[in-house]
Amino acid sequence: MQLLEIKDLEVFYGKIQALRGISVSVNSGEIVSLIGANGAGKTTTLKTISGLRKVHSGSITFKGEDITNMVGHKRVHLGLCQAPEGRGVFPGMTVVENLEMGAYSRKKSESGKVKEDFDRVFDLFPRLNERRKQIAGTMSGGEQQMLAIGRALMSSPELLLLDEPSMGLAPMLVSQIFDIIQEINRQGTTILVVEQNATKALSISNRAYVLETGSVTRSADAKELLDDDSIRKAYLGE
Amino acid sequence: MHNFLVQVPPSIIDGITTGAIYALMALGYTLVYGVLRLINFAHSEVFMVGTFASLFTLHALGITKTPTGLAIVGVFLIITIAAMAGSSITAVLVERIAYRPLRKRNSSSLANLISAIGVSFFLQEVYALRYGRDLIPFPRILNKTVLFRIGEGEIRLDKVVVVVVALVMMFVLDRFVNGTRLGRGIRAVAQDSSTAVLMGVNIDRIVTLTFLLGGAMAGVAAMLYGMFYEVTQYNIGFVIGIKGFTAAVLGGIGNIRGALLGGFVLGLVETFGGAIFHAQWVDVVSFSVLVLVLLFRPTGILGESLQRAKA
Numbered sequence: 001m002q003l004l005e006i007k008d009l010e011v012f013y014g015k016i017q018a019l020r021g022i023s024v025s026v027n028s029g030e031i032v033s034l035i036g037a038n039g040a041g042k043t044t045t046l047k048t049i050s051g052l053r054k055v056h057s058g059s060i061t062f063k064g065e066d067i068t069n070m071v072g073h074k075r076v077h078l079g080l081c082q083a084p085e086g087r088g089v090f091p092g093m094t095v096v097e098n099l100e101m102g103a104y105s106r107k108k109s110e111s112g113k114v115k116e117d118f119d120r121v122f123d124l125f126p127r128l129n130e131r132r133k134q135i136a137g138t139m140s141g142g143e144q145q146m147l148a149i150g151r152a153l154m155s156s157p158e159l160l161l162l163d164e165p166s167m168g169l170a171p172m173l174v175s176q177i178f179d180i181i182q183e184i185n186r187q188g189t190t191i192l193v194v195e196q197n198a199t200k201a202l203s204i205s206n207r208a209y210v211l212e213t214g215s216v217t218r219s220a221d222a223k224e225l226l227d228d229d230s231i232r233k234a235y236l237g238e
Numbered sequence: 239m240h241n242f243l244v245q246v247p248p249s250i251i252d253g254i255t256t257g258a259i260y261a262l263m264a265l266g267y268t269l270v271y272g273v274l275r276l277i278n279f280a281h282s283e284v285f286m287v288g289t290f291a292s293l294f295t296l297h298a299l300g301i302t303k304t305p306t307g308l309a310i311v312g313v314f315l316i317i318t319i320a321a322m323a324g325s326s327i328t329a330v331l332v333e334r335i336a337y338r339p340l341r342k343r344n345s346s347s348l349a350n351l352i353s354a355i356g357v358s359f360f361l362q363e364v365y366a367l368r369y370g371r372d373l374i375p376f377p378r379i380l381n382k383t384v385l386f387r388i389g390e391g392e393i394r395l396d397k398v399v400v401v402v403v404a405l406v407m408m409f410v411l412d413r414f415v416n417g418t419r420l421g422r423g424i425r426a427v428a429q430d431s432s433t434a435v436l437m438g439v440n441i442d443r444i445v446t447l448t449f450l451l452g453g454a455m456a457g458v459a460a461m462l463y464g465m466f467y468e469v470t471q472y473n474i475g476f477v478i479g480i481k482g483f484t485a486a487v488l489g490g491i492g493n494i495r496g497a498l499l500g501g502f503v504l505g506l507v508e509t510f511g512g513a514i515f516h517a518q519w520v521d522v523v524s525f526s527v528l529v530l531v532l533l534f535r536p537t538g539i540l541g542e543s544l545q546r547a548k549a
Contacts, residue, residue, distance in 0.1 A: 050435070050436055051435065052432050052435060052436070071440075072435040072436070073435050073437075073438045073439055073440045073441070074438075076436070076437065076438030077438060081436065081437075081438075082436045084432075084433055084436060088430070088433050088436075089433075090425070090426055090429045090430060090433065091429060091430075092425065092429050093422070093425065093426075093429070097422060100419070100422060101422055101423075101426050101434075101437045101439075102437060104419065104422070104423065104426075104437045104438050104439055105437065105438030151437070152436075155437070155438065
C-alpha cells in the first residue's frame with residue numbers, strides 16, 4: 001500500500017530552484033532511502049514533506065490525503081514525523097523534556113500509550129534512559145542523534161523521516177544507529193531516510209532514489225544499486 | 239557618609255518594591271522576544287490599558303473609600319482579574335493586528351518596530367482623547383499602614399502586597415513555562431521554531447499564548463501600580479515600559495529568570511542612585527544602566543545561557 005507519494009515536486013528558494021520535479025513514493029512497511037551528494041535536494045525534499053518549505057508545483061499525498069498545502073504542524077497529527085538534520089534537539093531542555101516534545105501532538109487520552117512509547121524509546125536507546133535529566137545541548141553528537149530519533153518516535157508516527165542520521169558520527173556509532181533504524185522498521189514504522197553515507201543507507205533499505213541537483217536520476221531496489229558499478233563509483237567512494 | 243547609611247534600609251525596601259513591578263513588566267518583553275525575536279514596544283500601552291481597566295472596575299464597583307475587612311480581598315481579586323483581562327486582550331489584539339500580518343509576509347524587524355510605535359501612539363491618543371491628558375487619581379484601596387521599621391525603612395502594607403503578589407505571579411509563570419505541555423511548547427519555539435513545527439507545535443497559537451501571558455503579567459503590574467501610586471494617565475506606560483525593557487535587557491533578554499533578576503537589580507540601582515545623587519536623578523541612573531549594559535554586556539546578566547543553549 002502506498003503511504004507517501006510525491007509527484008513532480010518543484011520547490012524554490014527565492015529564485016533558485018532546489019527541486020526540479022521529483023517523484024518519490026514510499027510503501028507501508030518499507031525503508032526507502034534518498035541518496036546523493038551535498039546540495040542535491042535531499043534535505044529540501046524532507047523539509048517540504050514536513051511542510052517547512054512551500055511547494056511551487058506538484059503534489060504530496062500521505063495516506064491518500066493531499067497534504068501539499070497543509071500547515072506543517074497538522075501533518076504530525078496525521079502520523080508523519082521527522083528527526084531533523086544534525087543537532088535538531090531542543091538544546092535547553094532535558095532528555096525527558098525533549099521526548100515529551102515528541103509526544104506534543106498526542107491527546108491526553110493517549111497518555112497510557114505515550115508511557116509505553118517512553119519505555120520503547122528507552123529500550124531502543126538505553127543511553128537516553130541513563131541520561132534522562134541531562135540538558136540535551138550538553139550531550140555528544142551521537143547521543144543527540146539518538147534523542148532526535150527517539151523524540152520523533154514519541155509521536156508514534158506511521159512514517160518516520162530521518163535526515164542524515166549518520167552525520168558527524170564515528171563509524172561504530174553509525175552502525176549502531178543503522179541497526180536501531182532497522183529495528184524500528186521491524187517494529188512496524190515505515191521509514192524514509194536521507195543519507196550521504198550511501199553504502200550504509202542502501203544496506204538497510206528496500207528501495208532507493210538517487211538525487212542529483214534537484215532531480216531523481218535513478219530509482220531501483222537498494223540491492224541493485226549496491227551492485228551497480230556507476231553508483232559505486234559516484235556515491236560509494238570506490 | 240552617615241547620611242547615606244541611614245538611607246540604606248529605605249532604599250532596599252523601595253528598590254525591591256519598584257523592582258517587583260519592573261520585573262513583571264520585563265517578563266512581557268522577554269517572553270515575546272524569546273519566541274519571536276521581536277521587542278514589543280507597544281507593551282507600555284498594554285500596561286496603561288491595565289491601569290485604566292482596574293480604575294474603571296473600581297468606579298463600577300462604586301468604591302470611593304478604602305474598603306475594610308474581607309471586602310479588601312474581594313476588591314483586589316476583582317480589579318486584578320480586570321487588569322489582567324484588559325492587558326492580555328490588548329496584547330493579543332496588538333499581535334493580531336500589528337505584528338502577525340507583517341510576520342506572515344516575512345517583513346524586516348524594522349517594519350515590526352515601526353508598527354509597534356504606531357500602535358503605541360494610537361492607543362495613547364485614543365485614551366488621551368477619551369479621558370484627557372491629566373493625571374487621573376485612584377481611590378485608596380489599601381491603607382498605607384506601617385507594619386514595622388528597620389532603621390529609617392518602613393515596611394508598609396502596600397509595599398508588602400506589591401512584592402508578595404509579584405512574587406506569586408512570577409512563581410506561577412515559571413511553573414507554567416517549565417512544568418506544562420504548553421509551557422514546553424513556548425520553550426520549544428524559543429529554542430528552535432522550525433523543529434517545534436516538526437513536533438506538531440502550532441506556532442501561531444504559541445505566539446498568541448505568549449502575548450496573553452506577557453499581557454497578564456503587565457496587567458498585574460498595572461493593578462499594583464495603581465494601588466501603590468494611586469494615579470494613571472494616557473502615557474503612564476511610557477517610562478515604566480522603558481524601565482521594564484531595561485530590566486529585561488539587564489537580566490538578559492529572552493531569559494525569564496533573567497527578567498526577574500533584572501527587575502529587582504534595576505529597582506535597587508535606581509533607589510540607591512536616587513539616595514546618592516538626588517531623587518530627581520532616578521531616571522538618569524536607570525537609563526545610564528541601559529546604555530552601559532548595551533555597550534559592555536549586551537547579553538545581560540543571564541543572557542548568555544540562551545546563546546549557549548543554542549550552540
